Amino acid sequence: MLVGLALGNGGARVDARELVAQAVRAEAAGLDSVWVMDRWLRPHAAVDMPGVPVPVTLPAEAYSCVFDPIETLTFIAARTERVLLGTSAINALYHPPVLLARRLATVDQLSEGRVIAGLTSGWMAEEFAVAGVPRERTGVALDDHVAAMRAVWGPDPVTHSGAHYEIPAADIGPKPLQSNGIPVVIGYTTPAGARRAARVGDGIHPYRNDFDSLAADIAVAAGKPVVLRTDVGAGILSGSAEQWSDALARLAELGVAHVLVAGAQPEDLAAAARTLR
Numbered sequence: 444m445l446v447g448l449a450l451g452n453g454g455a456r457v458d459a460r461e462l463v464a465q466a467v468r469a470e471a472a473g474l475d476s477v478w479v480m481d482r483w484l485r486p487h488a489a490v491d492m493p494g495v496p497v498p499v500t501l502p503a504e505a506y507s508c509v510f511d512p513i514e515t516l517t518f519i520a521a522r523t524e525r526v527l528l529g530t531s532a533i534n535a536l537y538h539p540p541v542l543l544a545r546r547l548a549t550v551d552q553l554s555e556g557r558v559i560a561g562l563t564s565g566w567m568a569e570e571f572a573v574a575g576v577p578r579e580r581t582g583v584a585l586d587d588h589v590a591a592m593r594a595v596w597g598p599d600p601v602t603h604s605g606a607h608y609e610i611p612a613a614d615i616g617p618k619p620l621q622s623n624g625i626p627v628v629i630g631y632t633t634p635a636g637a638r639r640a641a642r643v644g645d646g647i648h649p650y651r652n653d654f655d656s657l658a659a660d661i662a663v664a665a666g667k668p669v670v671l672r673t674d675v676g677a678g679i680l681s682g683s684a685e686q687w688s689d690a691l692a693r694l695a696e697l698g699v700a701h702v703l704v705a706g707a708q709p710e711d712l713a714a715a716a717r718t719l720r
Contacts, residue, residue, distance in 0.1 A: 444701065520557065528558050551620050628647065641665050647663070661697060
């Protein structure tokens, strides 16, 4: 099982130098990957959140300032040599698939083939509005979006004709350095999203803090890799750093292929991960 660190590229006060330094420390400590989040804005008014019956005021610390994930990974790529570079997760439908595919392929070339594309549909109505994309595309258009991106990563001439996206026959580059294209893992918040992730993605990308929900995700994955995101201090990784080793071992036994952890110090997480080797 690979073990990675979710970097703090979002919050009310993000320190750019510390953000990059944390990624460098993660590689030096022996972690396998670093990951960055995506969020476009924090509305001042309460928002409708999936699965929550009443509007919610979003916390300022989470979304007030989010460094763009692709630009951030590009800078980190120049400062590291080995660590994998993941997005957890880009709201794909806010972006034209050709543009997003080219940007990710560019980072893959510059990093010598280290990119993992964590993608999701997005859920916030206010973000869909500023992106100029109908919110009705949530979920249903993601299949077509990923197919269009994979077409861009394939051989020229690229062509794609789908329900939501059209690409005329054209040469489009750069292509990813990875010969099979950039691996795509799909994040989700609903049972339908979980099934879509298993169908469309190269892996599924649940955000879970309890083993019961994770077990349900693994059952849905149908053999595809599970790339789990979880938080320090929550149910899966509760307790002290010395106790994380047992939790990581249990994740490996369950069949999780890759876990990324938010809120950890790189050296503490790497020390716990070494017991798996």
